Amino acid sequence: MSETQGPAGIIVVAQATPAGSPPAANGVEIAVPPAEAHGGGFPPFDVHTFPSQLIWLVIAFGALYVLMSRVALPRIANILEERHDRIADDIEEAGKLKAESEAAAVAYEKALASARNKAHGIATETRDTLAAKAEASRKSLEAELSAKLHAAEQQIAATKTAALTNVRGIAVDAAGAIVQTLVGSTPAQPAVEAAVDAAIKN
Amino acid sequence: MASGSVIDPIHQFQIHKIVELGQPGGIELAFTNSAAFMFGIVALVFFFLTFATRGRTLVPGRLQSLAELSYEFVANTVRSSAGNEGMKFFPLVFSLFIFVLTANFVGMIPYAFTVTSHLIVTAALALLVILTVIIYGFVRHGTHFLHLFVPSGVPAFLLPFMVVIEVISFLSRPISLSLRLFANMLAGHIAMKVFAGFIVMMTASGVAGWFGAVLPLAMVVALTALEFLVAALQAYVFAVLTCIYLNDALHPGH
Numbered sequence: 001m002s003e004t005q006g007p008a009g010i011i012v013v014a015q016a017t018p019a020g021s022p023p024a025a026n027g028v029e030i031a032v033p034p035a036e037a038h039g040g041g042f043p044p045f046d047v048h049t050f051p052s053q054l055i056w057l058v059i060a061f062g063a064l065y066v067l068m069s070r071v072a073l074p075r076i077a078n079i080l081e082e083r084h085d086r087i088a089d090d091i092e093e094a095g096k097l098k099a100e101s102e103a104a105a106v107a108y109e110k111a112l113a114s115a116r117n118k119a120h121g122i123a124t125e126t127r128d129t130l131a132a133k134a135e136a137s138r139k140s141l142e143a144e145l146s147a148k149l150h151a152a153e154q155q156i157a158a159t160k161t162a163a164l165t166n167v168r169g170i171a172v173d174a175a176g177a178i179v180q181t182l183v184g185s186t187p188a189q190p191a192v193e194a195a196v197d198a199a200i201k202n
Numbered sequence: 203m204a205s206g207s208v209i210d211p212i213h214q215f216q217i218h219k220i221v222e223l224g225q226p227g228g229i230e231l232a233f234t235n236s237a238a239f240m241f242g243i244v245a246l247v248f249f250f251l252t253f254a255t256r257g258r259t260l261v262p263g264r265l266q267s268l269a270e271l272s273y274e275f276v277a278n279t280v281r282s283s284a285g286n287e288g289m290k291f292f293p294l295v296f297s298l299f300i301f302v303l304t305a306n307f308v309g310m311i312p313y314a315f316t317v318t319s320h321l322i323v324t325a326a327l328a329l330l331v332i333l334t335v336i337i338y339g340f341v342r343h344g345t346h347f348l349h350l351f352v353p354s355g356v357p358a359f360l361l362p363f364m365v366v367i368e369v370i371s372f373l374s375r376p377i378s379l380s381l382r383l384f385a386n387m388l389a390g391h392i393a394m395k396v397f398a399g400f401i402v403m404m405t406a407s408g409v410a411g412w413f414g415a416v417l418p419l420a421m422v423v424a425l426t427a428l429e430f431l432v433a434a435l436q437a438y439v440f441a442v443l444t445c446i447y448l449n450d451a452l453h454p455g456h
Contacts, residue, residue, distance in 0.1 A: 042212060042215075043212065043215040043216050043217055043320070044215055044319065044320045044321045044322075044384070044388065045321070046217070048230050049217045049230075049234065049236070049320075049322075050322045051229045051230060051231060052217075052223075052230065052231050052232050052233070052234055052236075052237065053217070053234070053236050053237070053320060053322050053323060053326075054322060054326055055231065056233070056234070056236065056237030056240055056241075057240060057322075057323055057326050057327075058326075060237070060240035060241050060243070060244050061240075061244075061297065061301060061327070061330075063241075063244050064243075064244045064247065064248070064297050064300075064301055065293060065294065065297045067244070067247075067248045068247075068248075068251075068293050068296055068297045068300070069293035069297075071248070071252065072247075072248060072251040072252060072255075073273065073292070073293055073296060075251075075252070075255050075258075076251070076255055076269055076270060076273045077273070078258070079255060079258050079262075079266070079270065080270060080273070080274070082258075082260070083260055086260060
């Protein structure tokens, strides 16, 4: 009897193999019909196919293992690692650039502050120089003016003295003439001069 | 038994010989449709991953995103279940996950063969996981690895029972790991085929059958969607359980 059984029994409408297939050579219970006449043993339990399946499975799975562990998996691992590295690099570079830009901003602020200080200094200096120059020119002008003033005063004084001297001479002459006219005699010159001087002093 | 239109839900699991390779040592060897699909899956996965990452672009395109997504998904699964130490098993877990996932999805293509619907394949993958756990566990921790079976803080008189239970639970891991995937794929494909068969049978029976066939058609549509979910889910479950078992090899103490 063939080994059609189990779930197969539900619907197997296949022809039954002729009973009495000889027991397998190796004494296994499951009778196996000639290869192409299926409907005999339940294929997954057909031990005659086991050696072939095992050998090819070992070869195929061995090949798969070698191909996976030597070629395919390192390749994918490389890709993933490269991406991981690249992302890490990018983040690092971004951090570096950020630090650089921050440093640049600080340097800019510093440059701006120093420029402002310098400008302030220049402005102060310029103002001081200008003020000093103005002061100097004012002083020299003042000195010049005062010198002129002094000269003018001296000239005035000289002129005044000269004029006074002339006045005295005239007064002495006039006093002499007046005394002569009134008294009729010519006074002594020194006496007239002394009288005039006394009069002028008063 | 009917003859005529034969709908055999088991036929899709049949293994055909493509090239016979003789019988060295009485063992039948052949290049089969199953083997062809295995190599097809390997080629598909490899060419997809290399093609998708051909640009190695910094900003990934759609295919590259998918490749990176699968990588990071599995990597996160490994890390969360087995820690950073578990990353040395990442190529193994990734290969298992992508192989099972692709096999399941390729199996959803009509007329395609589902590699993972064969117990010997899932059992071999599960054994690979468990042997990796055992060998790495002993190489790394020596006999300390056996502490895996000795829970701490258990009263002495309970200890023998606990050790027995732990050993049984450890030994049942490869069985449950392989059977879960195998049974899910097998049952799903059979169910789809059965309901699809109903459509054919009902439409063959006349006009009334045409309307009646709507129900199994709706069922097939729903099952197809479910099977896509199961295909992805089982691959994920396989990968997660692999990580959890590997975690035992890395940290055997309870």
